[in-house]
Amino acid sequence: MTAEEIITKLGHKGVKATANRILVYRMLEESDRPVSLADMERLNLSMDKSSIFRVLTLFLEHDVVHSFEDGRGILNYELCRSDGKCSQSDNHVHFYCESCQRSFCLDDIHIHDIPLPDGFYAHSLSFVVKGECAECRRKNHNQ
């Protein structure tokens, strides 16, 4: 994705583009899995942890990214799949591998509306399956 395209995407979410914001967006875009703050710090040597965190906090407020707790209780971040206004339908299930500690999107498994008791209102929901990913399972059981 070019910087121009990222600026447009951010604009649709009501976020003004800055160099750091474009950097963080690109990092998330290039990752094929959800990443934690520590992962991002490792990937991005030109920004310190608190700067990355500030951008992520702003992105969360504007639905540029979504977060969920992986199996360790650590937040993982991924880009919102909707352009502009976010719809609840981009909710999907995640898988957390307890062996390699990576998170995966299970895009084809959607979380549909969960019926809540009267008067309750959900802002977000997440569903994380914990176990072993295919790669680890092969490795751990074939030696």
Ligand SMILES: [Zn+2]
């Ligand atoms: Zn969204």
Ligand SMILES: [Zn+2]
């Ligand atoms: Zn694994």
Ligand SMILES: [Zn+2]
């Ligand atoms: Zn995901």
